[in-house]
Amino acid sequence: MIDASDDDVAETLADLHRLTFLDAAAIPDFDLGAWWLAYYGDDPVAFADVVPSTHARNCGYFSRVGVLQPHWGRGLQLRLMRAIEARGRHIGWDGIVSDTTDNNFSANNFIKAGYRLFEPEVPWAWSHTLYWRRSLR
């Protein structure tokens, strides 16, 4: 976990976000939630974050993950998810929720990590979005 209130760290996260999401998603507020960076040697190559869920009671919402293209296929999303789950257990959350839209690579990682599909009472994304959850208990 990293200190995203540090300007250099926030800049690194913003760069990685731009390179992995291109213009598909707005740059998030790095002051919110907990952030992770994964390094290859000295180079930051992946990031992820989790925030308290506003929809699922006492759960974390795994909000973003991005891996630079040359580093795809090394299971970095999965490793970052494990770090987020460990943090969730430490906090005492009941589970982690997340979603994927048109993203089989990410969806397959949720399957690998033992997440299950569910239908939220109030779906918060698109009509074809898949919603994932995993108990931490």
Ligand SMILES: CC(C)(COP(=O)(O)OP(=O)(O)OC[C@H]1O[C@@H](n2cnc3c(N)ncnc32)[C@H](O)[C@@H]1OP(=O)(O)O)[C@@H](O)C(=O)NCCC(=O)NCCS
């Ligand atoms: C989704 C993402 C984080 C997965 O990265 P990852 O953890 O490195 O992926 P995996 O290790 O699970 O890769 C499994 C396989 O899929 C391939 N793969 C992963 N992402 C891919 C992509 N976006 N396009 C094409 N192939 C991809 C890998 O090369 C690997 O192939 P291999 O089995 O032949 O070696 C990454 O694709 C990414 O950053 N995408 C852009 C941002 C995004 O969509 N984030 C998730 C939505 S919040």
